[in-house]
Structures are given as C-alpha cells and as structure tokens.
Amino acid sequence: MTSPSDRPRAGAPTAADHRLSMDELAAVIARDIPSGAFVNLGIGQPTKIADHLPADSGVVLHTENGMLNMGPRAEGDDVDPDLTNAGKVPVTELPGAAYFHQADSFAMMRGGHLDVCVLGAYQVAFDGDLANWHTGRPDAVPAVGGAMDLAIGAKDVYVMMPLFTRSGEPKLVPRCTYPLTGVGCVGRVYTDHGVFDVGPEGVRIRETYGIGAGELADRLGIAFPG
Amino acid sequence: MSRAEIVQSADAAVAGVEDGSTVLVGGFGLAGMPFDLIEALIRQGARDLTIVSNNAGNGDVGLAALLAAGRVRKVLCSFPRQSDSWVFDGLYREGRIELELVPQGNLAERMRAAGAGIGAFYCPTGVGTPLAEGKEEREIGGRRYLLEYPIKGDYALIAAHRADTLGNLTYRKTARNFGPVMATAATTTVVQVDEVVEPGGLDPEAVVTPSIHVDRVVRAQARRYTVQGAR
Numbered sequence: 001m002t003s004p005s006d007r008p009r010a011g012a013p014t015a016a017d018h019r020l021s022m023d024e025l026a027a028v029i030a031r032d033i034p035s036g037a038f039v040n041l042g043i044g045q046p047t048k049i050a051d052h053l054p055a056d057s058g059v060v061l062h063t064e065n066g067m068l069n070m071g072p073r074a075e076g077d078d079v080d081p082d083l084t085n086a087g088k089v090p091v092t093e094l095p096g097a098a099y100f101h102q103a104d105s106f107a108m109m110r111g112g113h114l115d116v117c118v119l120g121a122y123q124v125a126f127d128g129d130l131a132n133w134h135t136g137r138p139d140a141v142p143a144v145g146g147a148m149d150l151a152i153g154a155k156d157v158y159v160m161m162p163l164f165t166r167s168g169e170p171k172l173v174p175r176c177t178y179p180l181t182g183v184g185c186v187g188r189v190y191t192d193h194g195v196f197d198v199g200p201e202g203v204r205i206r207e208t209y210g211i212g213a214g215e216l217a218d219r220l221g222i223a224f225p226g
Numbered sequence: 227m228s229r230a231e232i233v234q235s236a237d238a239a240v241a242g243v244e245d246g247s248t249v250l251v252g253g254f255g256l257a258g259m260p261f262d263l264i265e266a267l268i269r270q271g272a273r274d275l276t277i278v279s280n281n282a283g284n285g286d287v288g289l290a291a292l293l294a295a296g297r298v299r300k301v302l303c304s305f306p307r308q309s310d311s312w313v314f315d316g317l318y319r320e321g322r323i324e325l326e327l328v329p330q331g332n333l334a335e336r337m338r339a340a341g342a343g344i345g346a347f348y349c350p351t352g353v354g355t356p357l358a359e360g361k362e363e364r365e366i367g368g369r370r371y372l373l374e375y376p377i378k379g380d381y382a383l384i385a386a387h388r389a390d391t392l393g394n395l396t397y398r399k400t401a402r403n404f405g406p407v408m409a410t411a412a413t414t415t416v417v418q419v420d421e422v423v424e425p426g427g428l429d430p431e432a433v434v435t436p437s438i439h440v441d442r443v444v445r446a447q448a449r450r451y452t453v454q455g456a457r
Contacts, residue, residue, distance in 0.1 A: 146331060
C-alpha cells in the first residue's frame with residue numbers, strides 16, 4: 001500500500017479553474033485513496049466515492065453494519081433484505097466478501113485496522129476537531145450511529161463537505177460551535193473550493209478550485225500562504 | 227435447564243417477559259429484526275420495558291409497533307432519528323419515552339462485555355464530546371479513554387438464519403449484525419429462525435452462535451417485509 005502523498009496524481013487538479021461539483025470531488029478523493037486500502041465511506045456524499053474507484057484499485061470497502069468487500073448498490077432482483085449498507089440501502093457483495101457481527105466490526109475500526117474513513121461534517125476545526133452528529137438544536141432528536149467510533153478509529157479520517165453553508169458561513173472553522181463527534185481526529189478536508197490538511201499544526205491549503213489561495217485563506221481567516 | 231428449547235409459536239417463545247424487563251432487540255434497520263418475536267411481545271403485554279437496539283423503529287412495524295403500543299419506558303440506541311422513525315420521534319418530543327444515546331460500537335462492546343463477564347472497560351470513543359458527560363476519563367499510554375459499563379439484558383430477541391435443535395445458530399449476510407453479541411448478553415435468549423435442522427445439519431465450522439447462548443428457538447413466519455424505502 002502506498003501513502004496518498006506518494007501516489008501520482010495524474011489528472012487531479014491542483015488549482016482547478018472552477019468550483020468542483022460533489023461528483024468531481026468524489027473523483028478527487030477516490031484518486032487519493034491508496035490502492036489496497038481498507039476504507040469506510042460514510043453515509044451521504046462520501047458513498048459517491050465508490051463510483052470513482054478504479055476497478056483495479058484493490059480497495060476493500062468496510063460497512064460498519066458488518067461486512068468487508070461490499071459491492072455496489074443492489075437493483076431489481078439483486079435486492080436482498082438481509083444485505084444493506086450502513087445507510088440501510090440494499091447493496092451487493094463482491095468476491096472475497098466477509099460478514100461479521102457488530103462488536104467485531106467496531107473492534108476492527110477502534111483497533112486501528114481500517115486505513116481510511118471518509119465522513120461528511122457540519123464543521124471541522126483547524127486542529128482536526130470534527131462535528132458531524134448533532135446540530136445542537138434543542139428540538140432535534142439526537143442520533144450518533146457509528147460516527148464517533150469511526151472518527152477516532154480509522155488511521156486516516158478525511159472529511160468531504162461543501163466549504164460553506166447555504167448562508168455562506170465557513171464550515172472549516174477555528175473552533176467548532178456544534179457538539180463534537182471527535183477531538184483532533186480529522187487529517188484532511190475535501191471541499192468544493194479546495195483541499196486542506198488540518199491537525200495540531202493548524203490548517204494548510206493543498207489545492208484550490210476556482211478561487212485563489214489568497215482569497216480562500218482570507219475568506220476562512222487563515223494565514224496565507226496556508 | 228441449559229439446553230435450548232424448540233417452541234412451536236412465537237407466543238410461547240416470549241412467555242414470561244415481565245414488566246420492567248430489559249430486552250435486547252436485534253436488527254440494523256429491518257435487516258435481522260425479529261418481527262415475529264416483537265409482535266408476540268406486543269400480544270404478551272409486558273410494559274415499562276427498557277429496549278436496547280441499534281435503531282428505535284422503522285415505519286409502523288416491528289419495534290415501532292411496540293413503541294406505539296406504549297410498552298416502552300426507555301430506549302438505549304445509537305440512531306433513533308431516521309426518515310421513517312415517526313413513532314419514536316413523536317413519543318420523544320412529547321416526553322413520553324426516555325433515550326440513552328450510545329455510539330454504535332459502544333452499544334455492541336458494552337453487550338459483548340456483559341456476555342463475557344467484563345466488569346467495565348476503557349474506550350476512546352466519545353472522548354471530548356457531549357456523550358462523555360458524567361463518565362470517568364483516564365489517560366492510558368498517552369491516549370484518553372472513557373469508562374464504559376456492560377449492558378445486560380433480561381431477554382434477547384434476535385433473528386438468525388438457521389438453528390439446529392440444540393440451538394446452534396447461523397446467520398445470513400448483514401442480518402447477523404447485533405445477533406451474536408446480544409445472544410451472549412441476556413439471561414434468556416430467544417431466537418426466531420427461518421429453518422430448524424437436526425444436530426449435524428449445520429457445519430460446525432459455520433456455526434456463529436454456539437448453542438450454550440440460546441434458550442428458545444421458534445421458526446419464523448415467511449418474511450413479510452421489504453427494504454424498499456427503509457432507512
């Protein structure tokens with residue numbers, strides 16, 4: 001297995017001239033996932049990444065409800081009520097699939113055996129704190145699922161999200177204001193406007209899409225050149 | 227008596243569940259949910275139950291029907307809020323049901339601990355989050371952990387694929403989910419299966435839950451649910 005930084009990034013934009021769609025972003029993340037990695041893709045946007053993994057990537061998808069080598073979504077006669085992903089969508093199994101119970105599934109996560117996990121988020125802080133389970137609204141019914149286990153379990157935790165809310169507020173922030181899912185757990189943030197490394201050293205801009213690095217840093221209140 | 231009993235009806239399978247019991251209910255969404263046993267539990271009438279399950283009911287069937295019947299005082303689960311969890315959502319907003327939100331891996335591991343005789347364990351999940359409130363925290367080897375206690379059930383109601391008449395179980399695909407863990411964590415484990423075979427009819431290498439954990443087995447009715455729209 002090669003690490004993401006060693007991999008050639010043929011075709012990947014380093015300063016694309018337009019803001020990326022979530023599908024284009026999924027393709028960028030797919031290129032950054034090391035071949036042969038064991039990977040968990042969170043519910044929602046991150047599931048799109050599976051569509052962009054090359055057939056020979058050797059990537060094995062983990063779904064926390066108890067399966068390795070999960071295949072694509074099931075259609076028609078392939079739908080089996082006993083075979084779903086973590087979003088409870090019917091899926092298929094690939095050759096070499098394995099099933100296991102919930103304690104084993106989360107033990108392999110917590111035990112550091114999963115290479116990469118890609119999650120959606122409400123907010124990520126410059127130091128890698130993650131908020132993705134609860135808006136904190138008093139009338140909201142809270143639900144956490146496997147988010148907290150995934151956040152602290154995988155060796156590399158990536159976030160895939162739009163960089164700004166619909167009202168234009170940054171989601172990559174100095175400190176999360178939403179309730180935390182995990183502390184200092186995120187390493188990289190993939191967004192429609194650019195890719196960022198986050199962690200104890202702070203935030204650094206890796207790539208920009210349709211916006212200059214200086215302007216992007218300015219909008220996020222981070223030191224240029226990042 | 228330690229040998230599993232093969233019972234002839236779901237009603238016989240859930241006999242004896244008392245008011246105030248803690249009941250572990252298998253399933254992840256609808257996959258692996260023991261529908262026959264839950265419907266029998268509704269007929270049986272036990273009230274004031276504490277339910278431990280990953281979700282808090284989908285649509286109007288299974289766990290959602292038990293909740294709607296007003297039999298549940300408290301739910302321990304990881305993911306109650308779903309597109310079709312209107313029964314739970316309504317009860318929760320009206321303050322008619324108590325919720326203990328537990329991260330999914332902790333839910334599984336706390337039941338595993340109960341079944342394995344572990345008094346408590348330190349776990350990194352949830353450190354620094356609102357779910358750490360009130361929990362003992364400890365640093366071990368430079369990493370922070372929270373003390374988590376076992377969850378033990380009076381009853382476990384689970385669905386498996388096949389059983390032999392001794393109570394050995396096999397499962398199907400992701401419907402396995404919480405079944406094998408819950409089977410170990412309850413005083414009385416009740417299982418609905420698609421098929422019951424004679425001893426020797428299951429490959430011993432393929433048995434997931436050994437019979438020592440199983441108390442009652444009943445053959446399920448043909449499936450009446452689909453996953454369409456289930457979330």
